[in-house]
Amino acid sequence: MYGDTRFVTTLETTAPRRIRRLAERQTTDRTALFELLDTELVGHLAVVVDGTPLVVPMGFARDGEHLLVHGSTGGGFALRAAAERATVAFAVTALDGLVFARSLYDSSMNYRSAVVYGVLEPVAEDETDAALLALTERLMPGRSSEVRATTRKEQASTRVLRLALDDVVMKVRAAGAGEAVDDGEDHSVWAGVVPLRRAWGEPAASVLTPAGTPVPDSVIALTTGDRGSRRIS
Amino acid sequence: MYGDTRFVTTLETTAPRRIRRLAERQTTDRTALFELLDTELVGHLAVVVDGTPLVVPMGFARDGEHLLVHGSTGGGFALRAAAERATVAFAVTALDGLVFARSLYDSSMNYRSAVVYGVLEPVAEDETDAALLALTERLMPGRSSEVRATTRKEQASTRVLRLALDDVVMKVRAAGAGEAVDDGEDHSVWAGVVPLRRAWGEPAASVLTPAGTPVPDSVIALTTGDRGSRRIS
Numbered sequence: 001m002y003g004d005t006r007f008v009t010t011l012e013t014t015a016p017r018r019i020r021r022l023a024e025r026q027t028t029d030r031t032a033l034f035e036l037l038d039t040e041l042v043g044h045l046a047v048v049v050d051g052t053p054l055v056v057p058m059g060f061a062r063d064g065e066h067l068l069v070h071g072s073t074g075g076g077f078a079l080r081a082a083a084e085r086a087t088v089a090f091a092v093t094a095l096d097g098l099v100f101a102r103s104l105y106d107s108s109m110n111y112r113s114a115v116v117y118g119v120l121e122p123v124a125e126d127e128t129d130a131a132l133l134a135l136t137e138r139l140m141p142g143r144s145s146e147v148r149a150t151t152r153k154e155q156a157s158t159r160v161l162r163l164a165l166d167d168v169v170m171k172v173r174a175a176g177a178g179e180a181v182d183d184g185e186d187h188s189v190w191a192g193v194v195p196l197r198r199a200w201g202e203p204a205a206s207v208l209t210p211a212g213t214p215v216p217d218s219v220i221a222l223t224t225g226d227r228g229s230r231r232i233s
Numbered sequence: 234m235y236g237d238t239r240f241v242t243t244l245e246t247t248a249p250r251r252i253r254r255l256a257e258r259q260t261t262d263r264t265a266l267f268e269l270l271d272t273e274l275v276g277h278l279a280v281v282v283d284g285t286p287l288v289v290p291m292g293f294a295r296d297g298e299h300l301l302v303h304g305s306t307g308g309g310f311a312l313r314a315a316a317e318r319a320t321v322a323f324a325v326t327a328l329d330g331l332v333f334a335r336s337l338y339d340s341s342m343n344y345r346s347a348v349v350y351g352v353l354e355p356v357a358e359d360e361t362d363a364a365l366l367a368l369t370e371r372l373m374p375g376r377s378s379e380v381r382a383t384t385r386k387e388q389a390s391t392r393v394l395r396l397a398l399d400d401v402v403m404k405v406r407a408a409g410a411g412e413a414v415d416d417g418e419d420h421s422v423w424a425g426v427v428p429l430r431r432a433w434g435e436p437a438a439s440v441l442t443p444a445g446t447p448v449p450d451s452v453i454a455l456t457t458g459d460r461g462s463r464r465i466s
């Protein structure tokens with residue numbers, strides 16, 4: 001366990017963030033990266049404030065070669081970091097399973113993680129509507145056509161920021177328990193992987209939703225599709 | 234959506250990390266904090282390297298009033314941060330559901346997040362065995378009695394670090410869609426919450442596990458218990 005799940009490893013980025021331990025887990029597979037980013041809904045944004053790290057979880061969406069996040073025009077350190085053109089890190093991780101080896105040391109977790117490094121860029125005002133729509137369509141596909149339009153006031157209080165997927169550290173462990181016939185372990189002990197699944201539950205209507213109101217297409221698509229669900233490792 | 238899921242908010246910590254927007258979501262409920270930390274298995278550690286943030290996902294476990302993580306003695310910036318007594322941030326987030334309001338702006342996510350700020354402290358050598366056991370028992374309860382003992386060499390290559398739960402920013406959104414009878418929205422539109430569940434899947438034995446080897450108690454306890462599973466919001 002404390003062998004393989006250290007996770008103290010990142011790759012595919014510029015020094016000094018390139019950490020070379022466990023380099024075999026590096027992957028440059030952009031398909032895998034996009035799949036991770038298109039399935040997970042929450043990431044962690046890290047910025048530096050007065051020399052110390054500050055982290056917040058944020059909803060996000062991938063739009064082509066960028067991640068989109070949003071902040072209030074009134075505040076938020078994401079906006080400050082953008083204004084200062086400070087380098088930020090945005091991390092997205094999916095835990096796919098626990099790996100039970102025949103020693104605690106070799107026990108592990110299956111996971112996929114991506115950490116994007118770069119400078120947050122405010123989306124230009126004339127592109128904000130499109131960016132908000134892209135963000136919405138990623139997080140709640142189809143919902144925008146079911147509800148009223150976003151008002152000018154709402155749009156004015158929102159800033160969309162984007163982060164280029166240029167400097168990305170991706171790591172994947174998707175394998176069984178490390179083992180060999182002659183490794184001296186007792187092979188009569190069960191070893192294997194317990195996958196972790198994630199799925200949408202039963203939609204619960206709000207109190208003001210009239211009885212009998214049908215669950216909308218956007219929710220049906222969500223709960224019957226695999227958006228947000230995790231692959232089984 | 235871009236109203237409520239901003240997440241650009243943290244609380245219950247020292248300035249300048251105290252960000253006051255959306256302060257109503259602050260919670261000082263230590264029970265809720267412990268429940269989050271005892272259910273989630275992976276967090277994100279952020280440190281500052283050369284003025285920029287560096288983030289890695291890491292397995293972790295709560296042990297009383299501390300979080301435990303582990304690193305190799307050979308490297309790892311967690312160990313460096315500990316040696317330098319640099320302030321780090323360790324973030325743990327559970328996404329509990331998507332909130333479909335009648336406007337995109339008010340749509341949101343239900344979630345629980347904790348960000349722990351502090352200095353990583355190496356666990357003393359004579360306390361390392363106990364800390365490793367605590368870490369193991371948290372991540373894979375019961376497994377330590379099913380496999381061989383950890384060797385001296387394995388122990389020697391592992392350092393356990395701990396982080397006091399003194400300076401914690403916790404935020405929780407666990408509510409339905411924000412709505413009022415007179416808010417001008419079209420109440421014939423469905424609004425509500427779609428919970429996100431997580432559960433362990435079917436254990437898959439490794440190739441070297443002899444056919445018929447029973448799934449061990451530790452795995453049975455995991456898959457039939459709620460360790461790692463998320464509460465439904």
